[in-house]
Amino acid sequence: MRFIHFRLVGPAIIAVAVLIAGMATIPYVGIAQIDADLRQRQETLVKHNIDLWISDIEFSLTAWTIWDESISKIDNSFDLEWTDRNIGASLIGTSRTRFVAVLDHDDQLIYSRADDSVKDRGFFTRGIPAVVKDAAALVANVRSREIGRVIEGIPKPVSISRIEVLGDDAVLMTAALFQPDFGTARPKGERAPILITAMPITGTIQEFFGTRFLLDDSRMGTLARVAPDRAHVEIAVGPGGEPQVLSWRPPSPAADLMYRSLPLLITVGILLLATGIFAVRISRNAARTLLLRERRMRHAATHDFLTGLANRALLQPEFRSLSEKGPLAVICLDLDGFKSVNDTYGHAAGDDLLKIVASRLRAGIRQADRLFRLGGDEFAILMPEVSASEAENICRDLSHSLTQPIGLSKGDVSIGASFGIKLVEKGETSCDTALGAADAALYYAKASHRGSAILSSDIQLARPEAEPIAPVVIRRSA
Structure with missing residues (x-):
């Protein structure tokens, strides 16, 4: 804080000294460099935050794409009814995806579905072939990595x-x-099917990201139309493949300070002390505003904007810190009945339900525990220094709390939750491995007895072939 404050107030102090000494030069270069540094930092944060948002969306699709049954029902022997129910209807019903298409191993379209809510939107009225054609470059990228x-x-x-x-x-x-995922089904050839999804962004893209990242006067357009004094990042492509740039007016506390202070310095140069105090106050406010804005953007990058809970970006650092200190319980939980709330009352009610669930989970865990929203209706909890029985008891209490009726604007609803628990000794394993084990236990709980809490050590290694249980990192809401 002191360092930033010094950089901001420095030009004003230099200007006062120049006036007293009778010099006419103004340190414009120093001011421009300070503001350029701040602008570059904000551009980096915005780009990083957008990449994190997209990464979360991509990760949520693994519930449908990394799945033995998808390979069996789509690639080995195409089942249209299964694909429509478990891929198209499931994705559209449990996420904000509004268009789904599946390409076979020869990149031929074998299935598509669009939600009625987007059929009149310009992007989708062009027809399914046009939407799929737009994804050709993405498909080629996936094939090259396959x-x-x-x-x-x-x-x-x-x-x-x-x-x-x-x-x-x-x-x-x-x-x-x-x-x-577990190899009970394998692709017939060297290439597997590809899933294509389209998720409309609510409102205009400049409003969506401008509000999300607290950007001033955000706009979308080509790079050629961006004024030199505006910050910008390339985030999209237009109908012809031309890059589309999100631009906004960056904070310029140093320039603002100079331009506000210069008239006073010229007219009341003899009041050096009063002018100096005024400049210090202006610069301090500018520094506080800058730090507050940067703090909010950093918070947006590591926390879920809907529930306020920590997101996946903080999971590994917290796991590393807690597991180095001693034993740790890693818990994955998934709501039972969330899809029916979305289907009956709509996604707005589903969002309200997730906020209430987050509040009940916060109230039900210990002060030392860490709560995360992984995406959709799945959450994770890190519980340090607990035994297996203590972790199970806490999960049962949370399950009981979540089963209590929840009052929404459109009526009361009842849901449940299933829990998977993995106990980790000090420094025993990685975050991904522990989370995968807890998630496998959760999947087993949902498949065998919903509403229960299952320890990963209690899962039998051998499962009947008729009913393969395929744990995934993020699943569809039940």
Whole structure:
């Protein structure tokens, strides 16, 4: 704070000294450099935050793409009814995705579905072939990364996204490769099917990101139309593939300070002390404003904007810190009945429900515990220094709390929750491994007895082939 304050007030102090000494030069170069540094920092934060948002969307699709049954029902022997129910209807019903298409191993369209809410929007009225054609570059990228992959265990997602702008419409297009998780089904050939999704961005893209990241006078357009004094990042492509740039007016506390102070310095130069105090106050306010804005943007990058909970970006650092100190319980939980609330009352009611769930979870955990929203209706909890029985008891209390009726604006609803628990000794394993084990226990709980809390050590290694249980990192809402 003191260092930034010094950089901001320095030009004003120099200007006063120049006036007293009779010099006419003003340190414009220093002012421009300070503001340029601040502008570059804000551009970096905005780009990083958008990348994190897109990464979360891509990760949520693994519930549908990394799944043995998807390979069996789409690639091995195409089942249209299964694909429509478990891919198209499930994605549209449990996420903000409004268009789904599936390409076979030859990149031929074998399935598509668009929600009625977007059929009149300009991006989708062009027809399904045009939307799929827009994703051709994404599909080619996925294919190039598919070649020569060696998969050991549950594979990592192979997906890519980009934002496309058509008039006032903005859509996040994603292409993701279908892959088996436990190997009960394998692709017939060297290439697997590809999932294409389109998620409309609410309102205009400049309003969506401008509000999300607290940007001043945000606009969208080509780079050629961006004024030199505006900050900008390339985030989308237009209908012809031309880059689309999000621009905004960056904070310029140093220049603002100089321009506000200069008239006073000229007219009341003899009041050096009073002018100096005024400059210090202005610079201090500018520094506080800058730090507050940067703090808010950093918070937006590491916290879920809907519930206010920490997001996936903080999960690994918190796991590393807590697991180095001692034993740790890693818990994954998933809501039972969330999809029916979305289907009955709409996504706005679903969002209100998630806020209430987050509030009840906060109230039900200990002060030392850490709560995260991973995406959709899935949450994670890190509980340091607990035994297996203590973790199970806390989960049961949370389950009981969540089963209590929840009053929404459109009526009362009842839901439940299932829990998967992985106990980790000090420095025993990685965050991804522990989370995968807890998630597998959660999937087992949902498949065998919803509303229960299952320890990963209690899961039998061998499962009947007729009913394969395929844990995934993020699943569809039940």
